Each structure stands twice: as structure tokens, then as C-alpha cells.
Amino acid sequence: MNTLQLSIIHRLPQCYRWLEGFAGAKVEPIPQNGTTEDDRLVALKLLSPDGDNAWSVMHKLSQALSDIEVRCSVLECEGEPCLFVNGEDEFAATCRLKNFGVAIAEPFCGQNPF
Numbered sequence: 147m148n149t150l151q152l153s154i155i156h157r158l159p160q161c162y163r164w165l166e167g168f169a170g171a172k173v174e175p176i177p178q179n180g181t182t183e184d185d186r187l188v189a190l191k192l193l194s195p196d197g198d199n200a201w202s203v204m205h206k207l208s209q210a211l212s213d214i215e216v217r218c219s220v221l222e223c224e225g226e227p228c229l230f231v232n233g234e235d236e237f238a239a240t241c242r243l244k245n246f247g248v249a250i251a252e253p254f255c256g257q258n259p260f
Contacts, residue, residue, distance in 0.1 A: 153203055155243065156251035158189040158223070162230065170219050173230060186233040189223055190240075193251060201227045210246050211239055 163185055165172040176186060190207075192200050204220045204227040211218045211231065216239050218231045231239045240250050 152194065153207070153247075154193040154249040154251055155190045155207075155229070156193055157236075158191055158228065160189070161233065162187040162189055162223075171221070173221060173223065187230045188233050188236045188239075190229040190231070190243075191223070191226055192228075204229055207243060207246075207248065211242055214238070214242055216242065 160178075161176045162173040163176050164170065164187070165174045173187060173189075192204060201220070207229055208218050208220050211229075216231060216235045218229055218235075218239065220227055220229055222228070223230075229239075244250060
């Protein structure tokens with residue numbers, strides 16, 4: 147069975163940017179002061195699988211995005227591999243990953259409609 151079809155990712159709430167002089171290699175969080183930056187990055191973190199297999203899966207996801215010319219990087223963030231994509235490419239990236247059978251965990255608001 148394809149490991150990508152068993153993968154679940156979610157978007158980290160924090161936005162990032164490339165660390166000056168380390169574009170493509172290191173990121174830093176963007177301070178939440180209400181400004182939007184053109185070069186903001188979105189981090190997608192794998193919820194399953196985990197461990198060493200997570201790095202392999204993330205590189206496969208990265209390749210799937212590269213195939214449609216969405217630039218991305220797999221870097222460590224919060225002790226886990228994360229896939230960083232430009233904010234403007236977020237929707238194209240998640241659409242492509244969904245087409246590969248990757249589940250995207252969405253935030254859930256637990257309000258009762260009644």
C-alpha cells in the first residue's frame with residue numbers, strides 16, 4: 147500500500163520566513179504583529195507516520211510538489227520534519243497532496259449549532 151495514502155498533515159499556525167542568508171535551508175518564525183509579508187512560508191507538519199519514516203514521506207511529498215513546480219523545502223521544525231511552501235502556493239500544494247491521497251487535518255470549531 148502507498149505510504150502517502152496513509153499520511154495526515156496539518157498546517158502549523160505560525161508563519162515563517164527564510165532566515166537571512168539561509169534561504170532554502172533555515173527558517174524563523176514571523177512575529178505576530180499584524181503585518182503580512184510577501185515572502186511568508188507555511189509549514190505543513192506530518193501527523194502520521196512518525197519517526198524515521200516521516201522524513202522519507204516528507205521527501206516524497208516534496209517531490210510531488212516539485213513535479214508541478216511548487217517550490218518547497220523539507221526542514222526540521224519543532225523536532226519534526228516539516229514541509230515549507232510559499233504562502234501564495236499553499237492552496238496549490240494542499241490540492242496536489244490531496245490528489246496523492248494525503249489527508250489534510252483542518253481546524254475544528256466545536257460550536258454546537260443548536
